[in-house]
Amino acid sequence: MGKAIIASFKWLGFGFLDPLVKLFQGVEPKKNGGLLLKKVIIPILSVLIFLAVCNFFSQYLYNVERERKIENTRATQGEEAALTMQECIDSGDLSCKPNSLPSPGDVWHAAQTLIADHRLISADKEAFKEKTAAINAQREKQGLEAIRYTGRPSFVDQIFTSLETVFAGFLLAAFLAIPAGIVLGLSETLRSSLNWVIQIFKPVSPVVWLLLVSMVVKTILASADMDKSFVISFISVGLCSMWATLVNTSVGVSSVDKDYLNVSRVLRLGVMSNVFKVILPSSVPLIFTGLRITLSVAWMVLIAIELLAQSPGLGSFVWEEFQNGANDSNAKIIVAMFVIGGIGFALDRIMMLVQKAVSFESKA
Amino acid sequence: MEVLTEEKIMLECRNLKKAYPTPKGDFVVLEGFNLEVKEKEFVSIIGHSGCGKSTLLTMIAGLNDISKGSVLVSDAPIEGAGPDRAVVFQSPSLFPWMTALENVLIGVKQVFPHATTNQRNEICKYYLSKVGLADSFNKKARDLSQGMKQRVGIARAFALKPKVLLLDEPFGMLDSMTRVELQDVLIDVWSKEKITAIMVTHDVDEAIFLSDRVIMMTSGPYAKVGDVAHIKLERPRERKTVIEHPDFYKYRQHLLTFLDH
CATH class of the missing domain: 1.10.3720.10 (MetI-like)
Incomplete structure (x- = not known):
C-alpha cells in the first residue's frame, strides 16, 4: 500500500513527499524526519519567507507612494487638502488609494474577486443559453446562425x-x-x-x-x-x-x-x-x-x-x-x-x- | 585423410588490404591477407588487441570498405552488408524498444519475405528457445541482462539462415560465468546448423573449444596470418571432454606461445 503511494507520487513528480508517507508508516523515523525537513519543511518555509519579503517590500513601496501623494497634494492644494488626503488614504478608501505593488493579501483578494467574477459570468452565460435555447433551435431550423453569448x-x-x-x-x-x-x-x-x-x-x-x-x-x-x-x-x-x-x-x-x-x-x-x-x-x-x-x-x-x-x-x-x-x-x-x-x-x-x-x- | 578438403569453399578473402589515409600517408592495418573457409567450418581468428582482426571481420561483413583485394562468398564478390553474412556484434546491438521476439523477427522478415506471419514467428521462437529464452519472447530488450541480450543476438543471427556467420568477440563484454554458458549455447546451436562461421576472439580456450581451425594474426600494422592451428577434436564437443583431452593443452600451448611474441 505504502509502496504504491510512493510509486505513484514519484511517477507524478511528487517524490519529495515520500518521507512523509514513510514517517506515517514509522519507517526509519530519524532518516525520514531529516529528509522531510530538507524536502518539505524548508521549501514551505522558503515560500513563507518569500511572502513575508514581498509583504514588507510592498508595504515600503506603499508608504513611499503615500508620502508622495500627500506631499503632492500639499504642494498643489495646500495644507488642508493634504490632511484630508492623509485621512482619506488611512481610512482605506479606494478612491484615494496609492497605486503601488500590491501586497500578498491584495493578490489573494484579487484572486477571489476573479473567481467570483467567473461564477457571475458563468451564471450569466447559463441564463443566456436558457433564454436563447428556443430561439436558437428555431434559427437552426431556418438555417440561420445561432445567437452567441457576446459578453465579456x-x-x-x-x-x-x-x-x-x-x-x-x-x-x-x-x-x-x-x-x-x-x-x-x-x-x-x-x-x-x-x-x-x-x-x-x-x-x-x-x-x-x-x-x-x-x-x-x-x-x-x-x-x-x-x-x-x-x-x-x-x-x-x-x-x-x-x-x-x-x-x-x-x-x-x-x-x-x-x-x-x-x-x-x-x-x-x-x-x-x-x-x-x-x-x-x-x-x-x-x-x-x-x-x-x-x-x-x-x-x-x-x-x-x-x-x-x-x-x-x-x-x-x-x-x-x-x-x-x-x-x-x-x-x-x-x-x-x-x-x-x-x-x-x-x-x-x-x-x-x-x-x-x-x-x-x-x-x- | 581430411574429409573437409573435399567440401567446397564458402568464403574466400583474396589479397585483402585495409588502409586508413592519414596526413603522413596511409596507415595500413592489414595487407595481403588470404583466407579460405570451407563450408561448415568454424574458424577463429585470434590476435592481440588492435591487430586488425575486428577490422577484418567488419570488412567481410561489408560494414567496412575494402581498400584492395576482394571477399567472395560462394565464389561471388560481396557487395556491402547483407543477411547472408549475419553478424553477432560484441555489444548485442539489440533495438531496446523492441521485444526479444521482435528483434529476431525484424531480420526474419527481410530474409523470408514470402513466409506467413505465423511461419516467421515460429522460426523466431524456435531459435529463441534454442538459446534458452523460451519464456522471454515478449520481454523488452532493454529489460534483459547482458547475457540474455547476447543470446538474442545469437538467435537473431542464426534465424537469418546465413551462408556465413560472423562473430565479433561475441562474449567479450560478458563476465566469465556467462561467457562459458554462452559458449555452450553457441556450440549447441551451431552443431545443429553447421553454418560456416568466423569468430574473432582473444580468448584462447574459447577459440580451441569452438573452432576447427584457429588463425593467429600477427600484430599490426601490416597484420597478416602468422600461424594456423587445426583443432582436430571430435564433434559434438562437450566442455568437460575437451578440457580433459590430452591434445587440448598441446593446442593451448601452441596458441599461447604464438601470442607471447
Missing part, C-alpha cells in the same frame, strides 16, 4: 483560450519541426545547407514573428471569415517555439547509435523501415526533450504574442488590466502572473511524464 470573458475563460492557442501552436510546431528535423537529420547536405536558416531564425523575437505572420495571414485570409487574431497568434507561437524540436530531432536522427545502423545494414532494411523502425524509435527520447522545450517556449511567448495581437487570452488580460488602471488591476496582474507560472509548470510536468513514458532507456 471571465479570467477562467481567458485561461482556456490561452491553453487552446498554445496547444494549436504546439501542434503546429510539432507537425512542422518533427518531419523537417527527420529530413535534416538524415541528410548531411541539407543539414549544412539549411543550418544558416535555423541559426538566423532561432533567436528571432516573438514580436517580430508576430509581425511577419500577420503580414502573411492578413493577405491570405483577407476575405476568409474567421478569427484572424487567433490564427496569427497560434502560428506565431508555433514558429517561435518549433526550433528546439527541429534541432533536437535532427540531432537525434543524425546521431543514432552506430551499432543500430550496422544491424540495419546487415539486415538490409529498406529506407522506410530503417527510418520508422530504427532511426525514429532511437531518437524518440531526444525528440521529446525538444517537444518539452518547445511547449515551455510556446507558453512563454504566447503571453507576449497575445498581448500584442490583441487576441483573447491571458496576455490580453494582463494588458487590459494594465491599461485599465483600476485599484485592483495591479493585484490582478500578479494573480495572472502566478497562474501563468503555475500552468507553465504543469505543462512541463505533463511533458516530463510523457517523455518518461516513451523513453526506452532502462529504468535502472
Whole structure:
C-alpha cells in the first residue's frame, strides 16, 4: 500500500513527499524526519519567507507612494487638502488609494474577486443559453446562425483560450519541426545547407514573428471569415517555439547509435523501415526533450504574442488590466502572473511524464 | 585423410588490404591477407588487441570498405552488408524498444519475405528457445541482462539462415560465468546448423573449444596470418571432454606461445 503511494507520487513528480508517507508508516523515523525537513519543511518555509519579503517590500513601496501623494497634494492644494488626503488614504478608501505593488493579501483578494467574477459570468452565460435555447433551435431550423453569448470573458475563460492557442501552436510546431528535423537529420547536405536558416531564425523575437505572420495571414485570409487574431497568434507561437524540436530531432536522427545502423545494414532494411523502425524509435527520447522545450517556449511567448495581437487570452488580460488602471488591476496582474507560472509548470510536468513514458532507456 | 578438403569453399578473402589515409600517408592495418573457409567450418581468428582482426571481420561483413583485394562468398564478390553474412556484434546491438521476439523477427522478415506471419514467428521462437529464452519472447530488450541480450543476438543471427556467420568477440563484454554458458549455447546451436562461421576472439580456450581451425594474426600494422592451428577434436564437443583431452593443452600451448611474441 505504502509502496504504491510512493510509486505513484514519484511517477507524478511528487517524490519529495515520500518521507512523509514513510514517517506515517514509522519507517526509519530519524532518516525520514531529516529528509522531510530538507524536502518539505524548508521549501514551505522558503515560500513563507518569500511572502513575508514581498509583504514588507510592498508595504515600503506603499508608504513611499503615500508620502508622495500627500506631499503632492500639499504642494498643489495646500495644507488642508493634504490632511484630508492623509485621512482619506488611512481610512482605506479606494478612491484615494496609492497605486503601488500590491501586497500578498491584495493578490489573494484579487484572486477571489476573479473567481467570483467567473461564477457571475458563468451564471450569466447559463441564463443566456436558457433564454436563447428556443430561439436558437428555431434559427437552426431556418438555417440561420445561432445567437452567441457576446459578453465579456471571465479570467477562467481567458485561461482556456490561452491553453487552446498554445496547444494549436504546439501542434503546429510539432507537425512542422518533427518531419523537417527527420529530413535534416538524415541528410548531411541539407543539414549544412539549411543550418544558416535555423541559426538566423532561432533567436528571432516573438514580436517580430508576430509581425511577419500577420503580414502573411492578413493577405491570405483577407476575405476568409474567421478569427484572424487567433490564427496569427497560434502560428506565431508555433514558429517561435518549433526550433528546439527541429534541432533536437535532427540531432537525434543524425546521431543514432552506430551499432543500430550496422544491424540495419546487415539486415538490409529498406529506407522506410530503417527510418520508422530504427532511426525514429532511437531518437524518440531526444525528440521529446525538444517537444518539452518547445511547449515551455510556446507558453512563454504566447503571453507576449497575445498581448500584442490583441487576441483573447491571458496576455490580453494582463494588458487590459494594465491599461485599465483600476485599484485592483495591479493585484490582478500578479494573480495572472502566478497562474501563468503555475500552468507553465504543469505543462512541463505533463511533458516530463510523457517523455518518461516513451523513453526506452532502462529504468535502472 | 581430411574429409573437409573435399567440401567446397564458402568464403574466400583474396589479397585483402585495409588502409586508413592519414596526413603522413596511409596507415595500413592489414595487407595481403588470404583466407579460405570451407563450408561448415568454424574458424577463429585470434590476435592481440588492435591487430586488425575486428577490422577484418567488419570488412567481410561489408560494414567496412575494402581498400584492395576482394571477399567472395560462394565464389561471388560481396557487395556491402547483407543477411547472408549475419553478424553477432560484441555489444548485442539489440533495438531496446523492441521485444526479444521482435528483434529476431525484424531480420526474419527481410530474409523470408514470402513466409506467413505465423511461419516467421515460429522460426523466431524456435531459435529463441534454442538459446534458452523460451519464456522471454515478449520481454523488452532493454529489460534483459547482458547475457540474455547476447543470446538474442545469437538467435537473431542464426534465424537469418546465413551462408556465413560472423562473430565479433561475441562474449567479450560478458563476465566469465556467462561467457562459458554462452559458449555452450553457441556450440549447441551451431552443431545443429553447421553454418560456416568466423569468430574473432582473444580468448584462447574459447577459440580451441569452438573452432576447427584457429588463425593467429600477427600484430599490426601490416597484420597478416602468422600461424594456423587445426583443432582436430571430435564433434559434438562437450566442455568437460575437451578440457580433459590430452591434445587440448598441446593446442593451448601452441596458441599461447604464438601470442607471447
